[in-house]
Amino acid sequence: MGDDWYERQQVGKDLTCLSEPHVHRYFAANFFHLRGRDADLVIDFGMGLRPLRPCLDLEVNKPVIAVATHIHADHVGGFHEFETRLGHAAEEAAFARMADQDTLADVFRGLSGAVSQAPCLSWSPEHHHIRPAPLTQTVDEGDVIDLGDKRLRVLHLPGHSHGSIGLLDEEAGLLFSGDVIYVGGLVDDLPCSDRALYRHTMQRLIDMEVNCVYGGHGPAMSATQMKEIARQYLQGTSAKATI
Template sequence: MADAWFRSVTVSPGVVKIWEPAVHPFFQANLYRISGRDRDIQLDFGTGVQSLPAFAPAGDKPLLAIASHVHIDHVGSFFEYADRAGHPLEAPFFADMRDDMAFGAMFRDHPEPLAVLPEGFVLADYRIEPAPLTQLLDEGDTVDLGDRLFTVLHLPGHSPGSIALLDERNGEFFAADAIYDGYLVDDVPGADIETYLRTMERLRALDVSMVHAGHGESFGRQRMQEIAEGYLRKHGG
C-alpha cells in the first residue's frame, strides 16, 4: 500500500525527495532521505495517512529522524521512528501532537484533503500520533553522517521551532518551511510575522548553492534571495 501512496526522486547525490501525490497541495510536503557513510537522516514525515518507513525503510545504518517543525504535513509518521529529533521550543507539541499546534483537525475538516482514500482509511478517525523527542536540536548544533556534516539553523516565523539543515561544505540547504517558492504561511497559530521578517533577513544573506524546500521544487541562492526580499517588501521589512 505504501509503495502506491508515495513517490520519490533523487534530487542530488545521496538525497531522495519523497512526497504524497494524493494529498491536497496545501498539506503535500517534501520529505527527504539523506544518506551518509555512517548514518542517514529522514527529514520530515508526511501526513501519516500511510506509513513512511514502510515505503522507505531504515536499512542497515542508524537513522536519525528529524522533524523540521510540528505541523501535520511534516510529522504524520514521526512516531514510527526510534530516534526522533526536533527543536526544544516545540518539544511539548511533539509529545502530544495537540490539534491547535499540529493542525490535525484542519486536515480532518478540510473539504478535500485527499484525492484518493486508501483502503481502510477513515478520515473522521484521523489523528496524529504523539512522538516525544529523544534528542533536541538547536541553532549551531551539528549532525554528522560520517562523510557530510550538517549544521542546524533555527529559523522561526512559520512556527516557533522551525529548523533547517545546512551542509556548509557544498552549500546544500534543507530549508523545510522556513522558505519555499510559494505562498509562505504566516497566519496560523504559532506563526509570527515579525519573527519571520528576521528569518528572511538572515536567509537573504545566507551563502548556499541549492535550496531543498518543504514544498515545491528546489531552487538556487538567487531565487531564495528573491523570495526573501519579496516577503520583506510585502511586510515592510
C-alpha cells in the same frame, strides 16, 4: 495502494525527495532521505497516512536519525516510526502530544478533498490523528548532525512556527528549509506564527551562502530564487497561501 502512496524522486547522489501526490495540495509536503556513510538522515515525514519507514530503502543495522523541521501535521505524521527523533526545544512539548492546536491536523480533517485517493480501505479523514512522537533529543542553533561524510548544521529559523529549523550542509551548499521558505504561498498567520521573527529569518536567508535549497513544499530553489522570495516577503509582496 501502499507502496505507490509516496512519490520518490532521486534528487542527488545520496538524496531522495518524497511527497504525497494524493494529499490535498495545502498539506502535500516534501520530505527527504539523505544517505550518509555512518548514518542516514530523514527530514520530515508526511501526513502519516501510510507507513513511511518501509518505503525508504533503509539498510539493516545502519543508524537512522529523524529530524522534524517543525510541528505541523504535513511534516510529522510518520515521525513516530523512528527511534531517534530530533526537533527544536521550542516545540518539544507539542511533539510529545501532537495536539490539533499545534499540528493543525483538524484543518486537514475539515478539508473537502483532503485526499484524492483513500490511503487504505475504510479510511475517512475525520479519524485521522497524528501519533505522539516525543523527541529523544532537542536541537538548537549551531548543533551539528554528523553522518560521517556529511555534516548538517541546525539553524533556528522561527517565524512560520516558533520551533522551525533548517538544516544546512555547508560543504555541499545545501539547505533543507522546511516551511521557512519555499516556492509558493508562505504561511505567517497561524497562532504559532510570528511575523517579526519571520522578517529576521528572511534577512538571515538573504545573507546566507548556499547553492541549492530544498523547501518543505514546491520545487527546489537556487540561492537566487530563495533570496528573491525572502526579499519579496520583506517588501510585503510575496504570495500568500490559500487553502
